[in-house]
Amino acid sequence: MKKVQHLLEWLKKHPAPTAASQPSIEPSTGVDRRNFLRNSALGGLSLGLMFDGKPEREMEYITQKVKRDSKPSELKITDLRVAVLQGVPFSSPIIRIDTNQGLVGWGEVRDGASPNYALMLKSRLLGKNPCNVEKIFKEIRQFAGHSRAAGGVCGVEMALWDLAGKAYNVPAYQLLGGKYRDYIRLYADTPEGRDYDEFAKHMVRRRDQGYTFLKMDFGIGMLADTPGMLVGAKNWSVKQQWNDAKPGMMGNYALTKHPFTRIQVTSKGIDTLAKHVGRVRDIVGYDTPLSADHFGHFDVNTAIQIGKAMEPFRLAWLEDLVPWFYTDQWKQISDAIDTPTLTGEDIFGKKEFIKLIDANAIDMIHPDLASSGGLLETKKIGDYAEEAGIPMAMHFAGSPICMMANIHCAAATENFVALEHHGVDVEGWEDIVTGIKPIVEKGFVKVPDKPGLGVELNEEVAKKFLKKGATWFAPTEIWNTRDSADREWS
Template sequence: MKKTFASLFASGTSPDRRNFLRSAGLGGLSLGLSLDGQHDREMEFITQKVSRDSKPSDLKITDMRVAILSGVPFSSPIIRIDTNQGLVGWGEVRDGASANYALMLKSRLLGKNPCNVEQIFKQIKQFGGHSRAAGGVCGVEMALWDLAGKAYNVPAYQLLGGKYRDYIRLYADTPESDTYEGFAENMKKRRDQGYTFLKMDFGIGMLADKPGMLVNANSWSVKRQWDDKEMGKLGNYANTKHPFTRIQVTKKGLDSLVEHVGRIREIVGYETPLSADHFGHFDVNTAIQIGKAMEPFRLAWLEDLVPWFYTDQWKQISDAIDTPTLTGEDIYLKEDFIKLIDAKAIDMIHPDLASSGGLLETKKIGDYAEEKGIPMAMHFAGSPICMMANIHCAAATENFVALEHHGVDVAGWEDIVTGMKPIVEKGFVRVPDKPGLGVELNEDVAKKFLKKGGTWFAPTDVWNTKDSADREWS
């Protein structure tokens, strides 16, 4: 028999429930109470139009798609993870990496609860590798934190343990110029933009066309440090590890680098931290010579003088010079950072969150370094989606120093997302308090950056089926 409204209150219904039902609309009650005493179903029906962020325990991943943006400042595949409750999570594969690194993980994600971030990460991390090969795992991890934050209605940093700071300091690359006068103008521009931490590039590439500067350089394509398409007489310079080129810098070459950095230091002044990167491919001895030559200019750090995996060589360099040494933008997971830190091989670490393992793994890396007295700067060269992942991690990590911003001069960069305007204010980013990463993709603007010939979050059903056993043990 159908219960009446009066008989319900005459029964043992609790005061709290009575008060709730009394405040509810009678139209809903007349239907909800027809469920014949099934109180859970009644409450579900009555509250079906009540606004809620999510039912986190019931959240499931239903789809993953990608759209590849170009010129932000490089290529950046954006990940969209959909759920059964309408929540969408945004992530980003590292700049220059293939979207397939993420898509091949889709079959491992479907049907899973994205709020179980660490559990899913441990299941998929075997499919990541150093540098760009980590991009899929890290991009998915970003999107999972975005979803978890939205499900629980808290910012991502809160799920990482809370924040140490409200603002994140950025460091900006110094714009290049053919003349020192042009460089001075570019530096004025950076100051007007409010940046209080700068980075410059200098190295053997700028000496390659000048006589008497380098030894053994004529048969290498020294100016093509990143372009691996050109072969020289001795091999492919871009893909030859530093110790094996046998290129050396002469005294004349060192003097030229000293003059260059000295003039730049005069322009920048000594109040502003100035770091340096992109030196070229040479051995540990040359790295030490350059490091010693730079000591009068009190640079914030010398970055990636040799490949990160030469731990002993990094220790040689760090022990020999007074300028801080730094590496790490291509390291995947905490274990290889721990090797460098425990060996006292470097003075600072420099993870790229889109390669190092995502938000939680990067925080673990930073926390380990902090216990050993090592500061953490962060490398970044992507869209605002990835930047916001970095912002939350930096906020939650005590030993953070500064985050790179490689897209300062990309027109329309901040408009790629909504939810935060402006993103950068005088060289800092305010840590957002909105759920998840705190921003949403602005599709109208982002489509303007779509890679030529690319598709806009097209169906990816071909990646739905898992076709391999994943267990790493027997």
């Protein structure tokens, strides 16, 4: 009431100017200061009387013409569509989630996975508030399996964080609890060459690009054409480690779990592998961490023999020597060799990582965020490992959209070491998105402070990567209707 009396007294002392009086005009703006002050006071008084002391209604009225990107509590999902990109460096289905307020969230199904893994979730998402990320994740996580089967759930989770960040106008890492670092270190695969001289040239290029952490592939595939290197390999397509379409007399090598091939490496073969790694190490030097991956399908005994042979070269880690779910075998290997062991790129969810961590079976974890559960679940995995004193490297082989999801998660997780980058040599890779330029600078990515993931799809460039025969974000009404009960308990 005192405020109203004060305003009335002020108005009496400052009457509106008469026609004969000279208004006070501000030269720079042309504004009549007396009328402006008087009208402002009257406006405030009228608001107070109109809304009878309800400040929230006053604020709504005062700001009704202020542009808003979003009202988070009223945000709803209205559509989900997918466009499949090819050669980034592999196939990557890009998810677009639309909302009732015009905000768009971007996500990505893991490389090599079906876009249907995401599309079948659409009926579970329509009408939901994307800011309730963890709640929605718990509702859809039952539709995720390990490796590529988790691609839909994880890709949707990325897009939800993108939307939540945009709705609240904060970067995704802030919603995960804040950041531990401003720059994210990348590690790059070592490009292969026809000989060591060509390989050395590639390594000089990597160093010039600024990468301070590298990874190489070597394994029994490189021994397959030389007699006396392998035992029991003739009946397997050893050089076809990833080609699961090629059958063989003994079965499909790519789909046969490591212990069941019974392939062994001779002493000559192990010496050859050691010589190869030694040459690579000489080229790279010992100042740069060098890790290794893709060894082939053999048993735990051979894994230990190879691991011991690699010890002089101080590799950063040996990756996926046996399948991730053989916890006891991983412990055997880790206990027997001094080079750090690492696995995890095909694991979905914290539960299976906990088994490996609690058993002291591996020295490092290696989740792929597009399989492990998305940003929040991967942070939880990293946090659990951190409490056990285990570092986390991160696997990644997709477009810049998925990379930025990894960047925010890595920024928010204390025990993070380095993030893989498979698209270093893909021409136009960085131009697939807008918002950050350059993305990678001297082997590091600066953590963006823009809302959500910090990037938007550059449709003009991204369309150049569109998979042959695929449609650009085609309508998906066929996935609108939910046709099953999802409850997992009775």
